Amino acid sequence: MANQLKYRFGIDFGTTNSATVGYAFMGNSFEKILYGDDEQRPVPSVVAINKETGEVYTGRTAWERRQELSQECEFITSVKSLLDQEWSKIIAGKKWTAVEVAAEVFKGLQQNVYDRTGIVMDEAVVAIPVGLKAPKRRLVRKAAALAGLKISSFVSEPTAAFFANYRDIRNDNTVAVFDWGGGTLDVSVLQHYEGKILELATGGQPEAGDVIDLKLAEKIHAKIARKKKLNISFEDMSPINRDMMLVRAERAKRAMYDDDTATISINNYGEFGAVRETLDYDWFSEIIDSNVNKAIECFDKVVAESNVGIKNIDRIIMVGGSSNLRPLIEKLYARYGEKLYFPEETMWNVGLGAAMLATTPGAYYSNQKIGVRLSDNTLFPLLRENEEITKWSVKHHFGIVDTSKEARFVFGGSADLDDDDSKYVTLPVPAYVFLQEQIILEANVDEDLVFNVIASSSMRTSEYNRIWKYERLKCYYQLPKEGGVFD
Ligand SMILES: Nc1ncnc2c1ncn2[C@@H]1O[C@H](COP(=O)(O)OP(=O)(O)OP(=O)(O)O)[C@@H](O)[C@H]1O
Ligand SMILES: [Mg+2]
Structure with missing residues (x-):
């Protein structure tokens, strides 16, 4: 079986263009495949739907026949930006939601893979903008699922770009990624040491x-x-x-x-x-001066938040189509000179990094602790620092020691948590049985790296369960020792 040909895929689901990168494996050897159009460019994330028949066209075909199809089709561009809006449209008698339109983009990517290699792409790592909130991540998952595509994990776009350039920058410890595309600017400051990759600060803006x-x-x-x-x-x-x-x-x-x-x-x-x-x-x-300045301000802000200082940043990796704006490049060169790094095949970088991750599943570890604050203000630990969080979960039982009618949990362990009011979880408790009652606290980290807590009572039905979600879990990624595609 070891010599069977296997495939792994990474997808950059972009606002303007989407890129699928695959790796074909046989034993220890592998080959990279860029699933582009005839000219080896990523595929436009555009969907055209015939107003009469409902027939769907995607990708380069839809883009190139744009003029010709413009009368008979409804064109939907930048569907990624529409995902979290209440966008919908009735076309040929069918109501289309943004999730359904996005599913067509994924189907187009799958078709492209099938046409080229005769393989059904049913699983992939998908890159998403930094800080994409859990509800929107779920919508991306849903769109992919409609196309029959399982998202094995998400990776943030700048981190994927970092992976794609790993061979060239492995000796740089602190790297900033500036990824300015069609829909968003994504900035990330990453620290890298012996395969441990930590996002020190991330940020962005929806202006691109x-x-x-x-x-x-x-x-x-x-x-x-x-x-x-x-x-x-x-x-x-x-x-x-x-x-x-x-x-x-x-x-x-x-x-x-x-x-x-x-x-x-x-x-x-x-x-x-x-x-x-x-x-x-x-x-x-x-005309574009204010946009360029705003992007640079956004970059500076993220660098400031990382607390490393610009002098300690070894490289600034410039990716995304809008990073080719000459006025931007001129300004950045004047400020940061030789730190700027323009990778080759920049339009494939994010997809490539996602595919590398798909082939080499390293592991995520927590970079912070989370616990329950006890009445004496000590922390009862749930998740410790440097714990592997892939499929992590714990369960604890707490007794009730007084006659209060509520169990109240206060979570803490990191500065942002200690300042945040949403860390309280209260659970109504039937007081008359307080001695037998147990409060059960179950915590897990899900596939979207969200930390979830379910508090339940042994004497109550599940409708009394209380849930707390923490979406800002700080974690790092550890590359496996055997580098594979990273070497
Ligand atoms: N040479 C260039 N100069 C300026 N802008 C460019 C150039 N080439 C491409 N772009 C712009 O880059 C954008 C597309 O970039 P890219 O493919 O990186 O975006 P995306 O990944 O689809 O979007 P996002 O990452 O925001 O979801 C488009 O707005 C395009 O007009
Ligand atoms: Mg992009």
């Missing part, structure tokens, strides 16, 4: 490429409107015209990476007719 495209489209529109002396705002243009402008604004933005001008032309821009506008780099740079 999509926001810049919209701003540019509006400004270009305003330029045209001024010239043509037509007082119609961008919002008042038809969705198709707005979309045409957005596509061109995005293209011009990318061109500015190495060109000093970019020309936009649209043959039939609604009431404006044929339009043509040349943009120059200085104009562009000024």
Whole structure:
């Protein structure tokens, strides 16, 4: 059996583009597979649904036939950003939720894997933005499950990018990752020592490429409107015209990476007719200046929170499409010079890191303790520091020692917990049987690294159970000693 070919997959489920990376294994040898389109690029996270028939198109096909399909299809872009909103739309008589649309993105990725290697991708490690809240993580899981894809674990996008570059940066102890994509900026400061990888600080903002495209489209529109002396705002243009402008604004933005001008032309821009506008780099740079500054501020804030100080950061790994904005690169170079590191194949980095994790399941360990504060303020430990938390759980029984009608648990053990009011869990107790009664406290860490506590009474039905969830559990990842794909 050892010589059977096995596959492991990692997915970067991006706002704009999604990347699937696989590893094919045979014994100790392995091969990396990038599941891109014909030009070896990740697949656009776009879904088109026919308004009459309900037929679904995804990925590059949908993107490239965008013009042609625009009349007959409903286009849904950036579905990742819609996931936690109450988004839904009736198309061809069926109500589509964001989760269902996201499932189509996953199905498209699976189809791509099947077409290339004849394998059904039914399990993968999926990268998600830092600090993605548990409810949204559940929605991502749900979308994947609808496509028949089990998410074996999540990894944060910057950490995945770190893994992808592990070979080159293994001797750097402190690394910052700047991942600016279409939907979010994700920043992370990681400490790394002998395979132990710790997120010192993470942060981000939901302002990225999509926001810049919209701003540019509006400004270009305003330029045209001024010239043509037509007082119609961008919002008042038809969705198709707005979309045409957005596509061109995005293209011009990318061109500015190495060109000093970019020309936009649209043959039939609604009431404006044929339009043509040349943009120059200085104009562009000024328009996006505030976005660039905001991103740098966000980065600085995360670095400050990490308490290591910028001088002690050995490298800044720049990933994500928006990290190619020339005004950003110029500013960052002026500040951080040689610390900046631009990996090759940056668009595959996050997916690759996720796939590496899928092949080499190391383990997560707690980097903090959690316990119950007793009446004398000592801490009764539940989870200790450096404990392995993969499938971790404990169960404790507490007696009731007074006649109070409530059992009250106060959790503590780390600074953020001790300051937080939500750490109280109270359980109503039937007082007349207090001597026999036991309060049972069960704690576990689930697959999303959420610390859960269930408090129950031995004398009460489960409807009296109380639950406490702690979503900010600090943990670190330990790479296995045998490096495999990491070596
Ligand atoms: N050369 C470039 N200059 C500026 N922006 C670029 C360039 N190339 C790509 N982009 C922008 O990068 C964004 C896509 O980046 P990426 O593929 O990293 O995002 P994503 O992973 O889909 O999004 P997220 O990580 O936010 O979910 C788009 O907004 C795109 O316009
Ligand atoms: Mg991304």
